[in-house]
Amino acid sequence: MAIERQRRRSSQSVTIRDVAAHVGVSPMTVSRVINRESNVKPETRELVHAAIRALNYAPSPAARSLAGSIPCRIGLLYDNPSTGYLSELLLGALDESSRTGAQVLVERCGESEMAAAALGKLLKAGIDGLILTPPLCESDRVLAEVQHAGVVAIAVAPGYASERLATIRIDNEAAARDLTEYLLSLGHRRFGCIKGHPNHTGSQQRADGFLSALAAAGIAPDTVRMEQGYYTYRSGLQAAQRLLADEPYPTAIFAANDDMAAAAVSLAHRMGFEVPQDLSIAGFDDTPIAASVWPALTTIHQPVAAMARAAVDLVLEEVHRQREGTGAPRQLLHPHTLIVRESTGPAPLPDDGGSHAGAIAPGDRL
Amino acid sequence: MAIERQRRRSSQSVTIRDVAAHVGVSPMTVSRVINRESNVKPETRELVHAAIRALNYAPSPAARSLAGSIPCRIGLLYDNPSTGYLSELLLGALDESSRTGAQVLVERCGESEMAAAALGKLLKAGIDGLILTPPLCESDRVLAEVQHAGVVAIAVAPGYASERLATIRIDNEAAARDLTEYLLSLGHRRFGCIKGHPNHTGSQQRADGFLSALAAAGIAPDTVRMEQGYYTYRSGLQAAQRLLADEPYPTAIFAANDDMAAAAVSLAHRMGFEVPQDLSIAGFDDTPIAASVWPALTTIHQPVAAMARAAVDLVLEEVHRQREGTGAPRQLLHPHTLIVRESTGPAPLPDDGGSHAGAIAPGDRL
């Protein structure tokens, strides 16, 4: 009887071998499914996926990177002012990357001139693919750099579909239209708009959706005041100030994101407007700030975490696709949702127009 | 002549084997040197070190974590931080984990009853260690669950050092004192305070630091109005409303975090106070909201990203330490910084006391 040496404890509970045994195939087949290789019988693939879920299996990044040149490092390059947006993005990306065994390297690049440096850092770390957020994914310069470096990139939340890049986005124009139609249904006829940053293509779409809904309702464009914002709280404050500079005041303001809408609420309060009694204000994106300010913002929910999860899958898929040289970049559209909260209400009666001077009294309930 | 199969390309240029060959020892000896084990002849150790330098060798994190018990999966359990705090935390943890080759699994648990579920999910994923944020790291119940599961845990940003857990924190009391002394130096004598959530131990320390600085300046405690907050924007609004309910108004408000301070600014504006001319308001943490609102908040910078990076290292270290059964949990203290921005200013002159009714005029610059 042979003396067996003590088996070393395995650091991982469930491995590719367990999944294989569960299905009754070889580990190789499981490996192929994980790596999205095409030469696996669809039924087998399904069985393997089911086993992966059942056993709650997650591939070991260490083993993958040691064994092969499997793409498992994903760069995430961002340049975004809203922190609520960022944490959702990170959470979603992290979640999916741990599920797929990929590793996400996050890098910020403030200016478009910094993109080269940030990109260089990611390349040096050996990324296999890149997730880009606006406005980076819409900058020809950044895109050229990415292409020159030979990295596969995809875009999250750009305005448009693209022939060069795989994209994941919502229909910004339809969403803005939905929100605007809701404001119209409340009886509003005098509108103001705080536009998003001009270098995000989604900004134009949001403005277009807003204007097209107004046009469909017979609101003359010249009665609509459009002010430029840049997606920051500060820019929202300034745009709102211009919007409320003189009469007739709008009864409803559509801001192209939540940060600017929150700023508009704050400024309106400071000027003595009651929200939503004197003035309705709506945002866009449904980032955490929308639910936390008072009154909470009516807005469009953009499923950022789900989109980030999808982005991790998509970039892996895209790396594979480009290696095979087949097909075209995928274009994914996620659903948006209108979220009605307290910052919007019925349009004030015409004779209420001038009564916005009342600051709240100490005893008011919040 | 045997037909040899093509050698697979190696992903690494110089390995432990090359170093061993260069010195004339076995790879094991090199491994021992790398891992700082004591049982290597000093001369051999020196030779190995020389070879490592000569060949510019760097160990492969993937191979180390695969082969050994080098822990590589870290759970991060969080409850309900402000989103600015969360994104900093994630960014820092991600950054360090990619550097060390560890993988971070993030899980949210809303209620303390949910901790078991979230923890179970992380355990099932095979985590080696756990990073806990307040108030989870201060809940006996959660701690008991963690201990029962046999996971090594550390705490980020708890109030106190601990005998059971390794911790990383700032000196909340000293930080609150620093901030309060700054407010005193501006001439303020009538104070209000919005306290943090009672189930965070740091909240008490912040209040203590505030009160002790006031006491040192001879301010009678009964002239100081303390209101309970819960770290949310909403709770800050309500506490500020109570604080400003009747005269004499405080000339300075210290809020235990930035979200509550931002809410206090918003409420003050709505009531017609000018900030900081009529009322100074300071926050704590220096999360992104502090710099984005107007006026930007004077606050204490808590280096959350650096603390999160340190947490990843610390949990790995702690896993190692507990396996060896040596020493005591490490207690790390990070430095805080007072950040002076526009939300605080000189105390108003006594005769200015009642002139807080002016809402801003449309032409004011922001």
Next chain:
DNA sequence: CTGAAAGCGCTTACAG
């Protein structure tokens, strides 16, 4: 104090 063997979990490079 040192080393030969086995194996971590996965992949590549084959062969069917």
Next chain:
DNA sequence: CTGAAAGCGCTTACAG
């Protein structure tokens, strides 16, 4: 479409 063999770079668990 599927699998057996070999190996990625390192460590553990032995035996000297």
